[in-house]
Amino acid sequence: MDITFYDITVYLGILGLLMMIFSFLTGMRIWKSKKRMIYHKRIGIVGFIAAMVHGFTMLYYFFFS
Secondary structure, three states: OOOOHHHHHHHHHHHHHHHHHHHHHHHOOOOOOOOOOOOHHHHHHHHHHHHHHHHHHHHHHHHHO
């Protein structure tokens, strides 16, 4: 099985979506944890960057291939 950059960006998009959802739910305190989640901003930023890489790569493959 050959894993390409396209496959990695699909998984990166799913991971970015999950990270942004987790960051949103912990930041709005909808999902409360016993330990205070202080890294939810960083998780959201990393998730957003992962989603941007996914989006730009998908746009590239859509328009130029």
